[in-house]
Amino acid sequence: MKRRNFLEHVAWTGSGIAWSLGAGGLLVSRPAAAATSTFSFVQISDSHIGFARPENPDVLGTLHKTIEAINALPQPPAFVVHTGDVTHLAKPAQFDAAKQVLSRLKVPLIVLPGEHDVIGSSHAFFNAFARPDAPNGWFSFDAGGIHFLSLVNVFNFEVDGKLGNDQLDFVEKDLAAQKASTPIVVFGHVPLYALFPAWGWTTQDGARVLAALRRFDAVTVLNGHIHQVIQHTEGNIRFATAASTAYPQPAPGSADKPGPLKVADDMLLHVLGYRSVELAAGAPARVADQSLG
Numbered sequence: 514m515k516r517r518n519f520l521e522h523v524a525w526t527g528s529g530i531a532w533s534l535g536a537g538g539l540l541v542s543r544p545a546a547a548a549t550s551t552f553s554f555v556q557i558s559d560s561h562i563g564f565a566r567p568e569n570p571d572v573l574g575t576l577h578k579t580i581e582a583i584n585a586l587p588q589p590p591a592f593v594v595h596t597g598d599v600t601h602l603a604k605p606a607q608f609d610a611a612k613q614v615l616s617r618l619k620v621p622l623i624v625l626p627g628e629h630d631v632i633g634s635s636h637a638f639f640n641a642f643a644r645p646d647a648p649n650g651w652f653s654f655d656a657g658g659i660h661f662l663s664l665v666n667v668f669n670f671e672v673d674g675k676l677g678n679d680q681l682d683f684v685e686k687d688l689a690a691q692k693a694s695t696p697i698v699v700f701g702h703v704p705l706y707a708l709f710p711a712w713g714w715t716t717q718d719g720a721r722v723l724a725a726l727r728r729f730d731a732v733t734v735l736n737g738h739i740h741q742v743i744q745h746t747e748g749n750i751r752f753a754t755a756a757s758t759a760y761p762q763p764a765p766g767s768a769d770k771p772g773p774l775k776v777a778d779d780m781l782l783h784v785l786g787y788r789s790v791e792l793a794a795g796a797p798a799r800v801a802d803q804s805l806g
Contacts, residue, residue: 552657555583555593555620557787558702558737559757561629562600562614563607568760568773572601575785576614578805579758582787584619591656593620596737596755597627597667597702599638608641626650627702627738628667651680653687660691664701666716674703674716674738681721688725697726699734706734706745706752709765714739726750739771742788742802756786756802782806 560576569575583593595615600607615622624642631638639650646652650665662684666674676684691697699705705719716722726732732750740757741764761774761784768774776784783806 552659553588553590553791555586555590555787555789556596556700556735556755557593557758558596558755559598559627559740559759560595560600560611561598561757561759562611563604564601564759564773566760566773568775569781569785572759573610573614575782575805576611576758577617578782579785579787580614580617582803582805584617589620591620593618593622594663594700594735595622595624596700596735597625598629598737598757599624599627599642601629603630603632603634603637605637605640608637612641623663623700625663625700625702626665626667631667649679651683659696659698662687662697662699664699664722666701666703666705666719673710673713674701674705674719676716676718676722681718684722685725688729691729693728694730697729697732699726699732701734701736703738704736704752704754706747708739708743708745708752708754712765712771714765714771723747723750739765740774741784753788755788756784756804758785758787758805761785780806 557579561572562576564572583590599611626635626638626642635650644652647663651663653660653662655661664676664680664684666676668675668677688697699722701716703716704714705716705722708714726734727748727750730749734750734752735755736752737755737757739754740760740762741754742756743752743754743765745752760781761776762771763774783804785806786802786804788802
């Protein structure tokens with residue numbers, strides 16, 4: 514899909530991480546004020562609209578703060594990607610509330626489902642964020658010389674991630690048509706690699722995707738789900754999880770189980786946020802995560 518046509522088809526809404534393409538085709542991020550990229554985009558994740566607990570009693574408010582930060586960027590990104598858990602309980606009213614806030618964004622948005630968006634059924638999510646080119650939720654596109662894959666790996670609710678054979682066949686066929694020198698960016702909700710399987714922070718059949726990605730010179734895989742920034746590299750593949758706009762979770766293995774983590778009220782905005790990432794020819798790969806505080 515051509516960039517112009519792609520931008521015409523993406524949904525509107527969002528807030529959070531600005532990305533662009535740098536030396537060697539690697540996704541990098543840095544503060545927006547220093548951005549010089551010819552192509553950039555923003556990632557946000559885990560807004561959990563409908564969540565109402567002491568860990569963050571105003572998730573709509575913190576999502577709105579994120580949108581304000583993106584709208585204030587001196588150079589608007591090409592699009593925003595929300596990597597899942599838009600809502601907390603997948604209720605139609607929660608999707609409606611999320612869309613009202615996200616509609617204030619001034620650039621287009623791609624929305625992936627998280628496991629909290631498909632509780633009981635995926636109908637409410639697809640009613641809110643349907644794409645005519647992606648009836649099953651997964652798709653690919655080309656923009657800025659980069660090939661993007663947007664995946665759905667939440668088919669095993671709260672156990673671990675799962676893609677399924679139909680999606681894996683799509684991924685392998687799609688990637689087989691790309692040149693090894695093409696920069697690849699993959700979006701998902703649950704980590705594709707075994708970040709912390711004991712807490713379900715992995716995708717049980719993700720190894721097939723990673724095998725298909727290894728022949729490429731530069732791959733970046735972006736996900737949400739764990740509500741904190743963790744970066745990991747395996748050969749030519751860079752992984753980066755995103756902070757939530759709603760609430761943090763404990764570091765892997767630091768608690769009995771994952772879940773909302775209460776921090777001091779005056780620290781909450783410092784553990785929520787977005788990431789500015791830039792890919793620009795001739796520039797070193799850099800990543801800078803931005804908090805709301």
